[in-house]
Amino acid sequence: MHKVKRNKGPIKLMNKDKEWRDSLKINIKLKPNWEEFSKTVIKKETISMLEDMYKGCCCYCESKIKSTSYPEIEHFKPKTFYPELCFDYTNLHYSCKRCNLAKGSHYDDNIISPSEENPEEYIQYIGELAVSIDNNKRGNTMIDVLKLNERADLKEERIKYLNEFSKNYELIVSAIEMILNKEDSKDLSILKPFICNFIDNVELKSKHGESYCTMIKHNFLDKLDILMEFLK
Template structure:
């Protein structure tokens, strides 16, 4: 999970966001409200989100479009905040596992239930998580730093077993590249590309470089 800078609204929302919100508010039946809420599915909105998140899930950083079309995720659930269903600032891109039942879904915890969830477009996930890799067990873990981090890790499923299994494979590649970072220019190029916001699991790629390249260089200089 990384910080994402939100882009400007797609043109369809620049023109119709206010109109659609009013239609939701003034709907005279459940069917009419449902129809008004569903405007968020406009293909231009999905295209903007896909580009903004580089085709990755806002939560787990897995590439979505290789295996699925992905979901337009409502940070504030549309079931509880229907008026925000078409508000640009409330829309994220998510994989079906992170957005499905048993994970984010319609969850919106109160402060007494662990505090607000972390929105990667508004806050830096590094303030709430550390990204760790155990060289002995070869397991990658998102470790919460505070209560909100704990709540978000649990609800987003950032350490669900299927995700850890896939993420471990990529992180091991990061470790291999880091071991050759100062030796082979190709390894340096590849790892730097993974660290870019467009890279899958880039939070872990950045952590691996800091741990195995940057820190190692500092230790050598101190000797």
């Protein structure tokens, strides 16, 4: 998870939100008919805007959604307990089905919104595992609620993705050490294209919109400084 800048929602949704809030003022016992709303063009436009905001990745697990499942709209504050926020775009996120089901109607002060706070202040990735920074409660809550380390398919995907980077990094480091042991710095020039390619790939895959970008950033971004030394 990482912080994401929220875009503007569809005008039609804003109108729907105002209409809904006005109705609640008249009758506070009204229940939002989300099922009916799900059949409308406004729902499709909302999904599209949220997809653009998260660049096709789940707001929580950072998997590319359309390659494995259908995207869902996740209500950060559950519509069951906060009906007034049902159509409020600032309360909506782009989520995969697994994360949406895991979070469900869970909400308290420990839950982190990726568009309001920076999750990286609470959660970091060590290898493929999401770990709470300094064992803080908010990080642990998000990891536990979303089952970020319990879902076998998610862990397998992260491991597979991470291993490609790890293998390439280890090969580069081994080659550098071998050349340095030969005390022939001229041979380092042979490695420069491979080092540059690795650095470019890490920087690219650490950006918003790339699958598991936070995991790649946390595992490899600090290693780039070491590699940069050999390019000087």
